[in-house]
Amino acid sequence: xxxxxxxxxxxxxxxxxxxxxxxxxxxxxxxxxxxxxxxxxxxxxxxxxxxxxxxxxxxxxxxxxxxxxxxxxxxxxxxxxxxxxxxxxxxxxxxxxxxxxxxxxxxxxxxxxxxxxxxxxxxxxxxxxxxxxxxxxxxxxxxxxxxxxxxxxxxxxxxxxxxxxxxxxxxxxxxxxxxxxxxxxxxxxxxxxxx
Amino acid sequence: xxxxxxxxxxxxxxxxxxxxxxxxxxxxxxxxxxxxxxxxxxxxxxxxxxxxxxxxxxxxxxxxxxxxxxxxxxxxxxxxxxxxxxxxxxxxxxxxxxxxxxxxxxxxxxxxxxxxxxxxxxxxxxxxxxxxxxxxxxxxxxxxxxxxxxxxxxxxxxxxxxxxxxxxxxxxxxxxxxxxxxxxxxxxxxxxxxxxxxxxxxxxxxxxxxxxxxxxxxxxxxxxxxxxxxxxxxxxxxxxxxxxxxxxxxxxxxxxxxxxxxxxxxxxxxxxxxxxxxxxxxxxxxxxxxxxxxxxxxxxxxxxxxxxxxxxxxxxxxxxxxxxxxxxxxxxxxxxxxxxxxxxxxxxxxx
Ligand code: HEM
Numbered sequence: 001x002x003x004x005x006x007x008x009x010x011x012x013x014x015x016x017x018x019x020x021x022x023x024x025x026x027x028x029x030x031x032x033x034x035x036x037x038x039x040x041x042x043x044x045x046x047x048x049x050x051x052x053x054x055x056x057x058x059x060x061x062x063x064x065x066x067x068x069x070x071x072x073x074x075x076x077x078x079x080x081x082x083x084x085x086x087x088x089x090x091x092x093x094x095x096x097x098x099x100x101x102x103x104x105x106x107x108x109x110x111x112x113x114x115x116x117x118x119x120x121x122x123x124x125x126x127x128x129x130x131x132x133x134x135x136x137x138x139x140x141x142x143x144x145x146x147x148x149x150x151x152x153x154x155x156x157x158x159x160x161x162x163x164x165x166x167x168x169x170x171x172x173x174x175x176x177x178x179x180x181x182x183x184x185x186x187x188x189x190x191x192x193x194x195x
Numbered sequence: 196x197x198x199x200x201x202x203x204x205x206x207x208x209x210x211x212x213x214x215x216x217x218x219x220x221x222x223x224x225x226x227x228x229x230x231x232x233x234x235x236x237x238x239x240x241x242x243x244x245x246x247x248x249x250x251x252x253x254x255x256x257x258x259x260x261x262x263x264x265x266x267x268x269x270x271x272x273x274x275x276x277x278x279x280x281x282x283x284x285x286x287x288x289x290x291x292x293x294x295x296x297x298x299x300x301x302x303x304x305x306x307x308x309x310x311x312x313x314x315x316x317x318x319x320x321x322x323x324x325x326x327x328x329x330x331x332x333x334x335x336x337x338x339x340x341x342x343x344x345x346x347x348x349x350x351x352x353x354x355x356x357x358x359x360x361x362x363x364x365x366x367x368x369x370x371x372x373x374x375x376x377x378x379x380x381x382x383x384x385x386x387x388x389x390x391x392x393x394x395x396x397x398x399x400x401x402x403x404x405x406x407x408x409x410x411x412x413x414x415x416x417x418x419x420x421x422x423x424x425x426x427x428x429x430x431x432x433x434x435x436x437x438x439x440x441x442x443x444x445x446x447x448x449x450x451x452x453x454x455x456x457x458x459x460x461x462x463x464x465x466x467x468x469x470x471x472x473x474x475x476x477x478x479x480x481x482x483x484x485x486x487x488x489x490x491x492x493x494x495x496x497x498x499x500x501x502x503x504x505x506x507x508x509x510x511x512x513x514x515x516x517x518x519x520x521x522x523x524x525x526x527x528x529x530x531x532x533x534x535x536x537x538x539x540x541x542x543x544x545x546x
Binding site: 007008009136138139141159164165166167168169170171175177178181182183184 | 376378379380381382383386387388389390391396434435436437438441442444445517
């Protein structure tokens, strides 16, 4: 039975620069245009990079300047996360990482950063864009992406998953469980819940 | 085979699990008063207590052999029910040592442990196991030490790492759970994994419980009771398998309620571990049918009163909504409304 008022969901703060950083890397899952005020807060000797995944095949002409940063565009978040892993393996202390985008994306970045030895004071997460959810099926472990509705068919086992407000940072996903497990076929009206 | 165990019992399909009279009377009944609400109900885990279930560090009862076999079935289908994050190796050995030493001390007729330096020999007679190994060398055991020893114990176990002023659930053996997923929760903090529980956050229960646990001392374990209800004596009421057991909740009728509905009690124990400074959390599950509860006069009346005005948030969270009224109706004629002594002891020595 769904119960509301659940507290494991993270809260996010507005994007702010950590002045203690010696280098700053922003990664975004969309054509993010930083507020110039954000970068203006930086000491001029701290280099800034901006990586963006544009969901578009025709990108990839190397790094270039954009809004006082060195910018690189990627075709997909998968490609960006690959490059990020390669980069973080070679980083030294002093880097600050900022992830901007959907909840699933920013927690993918956090997981990667943690796995490569960064601690939570070295990365900041900023959730922008839609509230669509990544849903983990607790029955078959398949992931269903970009879920906007209260109930969704699991991409793995097909169960009618109710999307619970219970979030795992490790999986970067919300829990889904079969809503009609007790009374097969009794599914509540499907509504947009996470616009 | 030792007479005190009932190796052929099942917790699935034909559900041949039954409690003997002795098992009924030693049940850790969870309601000291006529009404129930969440609280920080933590007390020292010292031998003794209101029923025989509280005698040992880790209680071994007549269902021991059958429960170990049930655990093996679950793990064969889903090895991910046992998972420990890599930084918890010291806590794995701490757990193995604590359970082996406790079993050998509390049940010398069934278990023994001999040590010569780091060369240890473990004997588990009910399961027919004799294992020589080197303490601290995982290659000398058939699997990792936490899995090895918790396959030979009743109830679930989790390992909590203490860091950043918090507890992280960084490992567990979870095959007999009341509807929560280790795979989903592993790595979470105390408040995160308790996220779905209604009302208790607002009451400050989790803030106070966490503060208390952060100061838990080695050698001074604590315990608490938690409860829910389960249809059929099914140990594996995991969210993973909810599609298989969810429909059970619609099968309760006035005719079958006494045999089909079980009070499910978790005797939860918390131990500070010596080398790792982690906390071992034992979740020992007991099942007793409504029919057997009604054989103990005090318990039958008390369960009736607790269920009668259980807050709806708790009814929903525990999944009782579909059948609570049927249980209440069954117990009502047995309750004369006379005042009951507080406490959980059965108040009788025979059935
Ligand atoms: C440190 C080890 C502990 C672990 C690993 C643990 C784990 C859990 C889990 C997984 C749940 C189910 C949450 C869900 O619905 O997904 C739960 C429920 C709960 N826990 Fe804990 N817990 C621990 C200690 C405690 C302590 C010390 C208290 C003391 C107040 C406590 C109080 C509760 C309560 C009141 C519930 C709701 C139970 C129900 O209504 O059935 N827990 N716990």
